[in-house]
Amino acid sequence: MVAEFRFMDDNARPHRANIVDEYLQSEDITRMDWPAYSPDLNPIEHVWDMLGRRIAARQPPPTGLLELRRALLDEWCNFPQNQIDNLIFSVPRRCKDYIASSGRHTPY
Numbered sequence: 001m002v003a004e005f006r007f008m009d010d011n012a013r014p015h016r017a018n019i020v021d022e023y024l025q026s027e028d029i030t031r032m033d034w035p036a037y038s039p040d041l042n043p044i045e046h047v048w049d050m051l052g053r054r055i056a057a058r059q060p061p062p063t064g065l066l067e068l069r070r071a072l073l074d075e076w077c078n079f080p081q082n083q084i085d086n087l088i089f090s091v092p093r094r095c096k097d098y099i100a101s102s103g104r105h106t107p108y
Contacts, residue, residue, distance in 0.1 A: 006032040008042065041094050043087035050083065051075055 007029050009015035024031060054075045055062065062068040097106050 006030055008032045008034065010034065010042070010045070041091065041098065043084075043091060046087050047079075047084060051079065054079075 007024060009031070011034055014020070051072070055068070055071055058071055058075075062071045094106070
């Protein structure tokens, strides 16, 4: 990792577990300060949501960890790049909307 790397999470409980803190410290990874109740402006959260929906729509659904792993890899490899691009390109607009709302609710 480069020296200026900062790890960003959304303060969810699993991300704040002691084992996660210990791992990040052991790897010398600095966590970005992230205030509570911050909006989720990170596009990766939307990618995870879309990926989860694609897995849930599979027929038949994965029934074990090995099948789930294969399904995730398959869906990830076939994920439309334009959807990821659209999310990335939407970040400035979403940030402007959040600033304009003075930190109140936005649809994101």
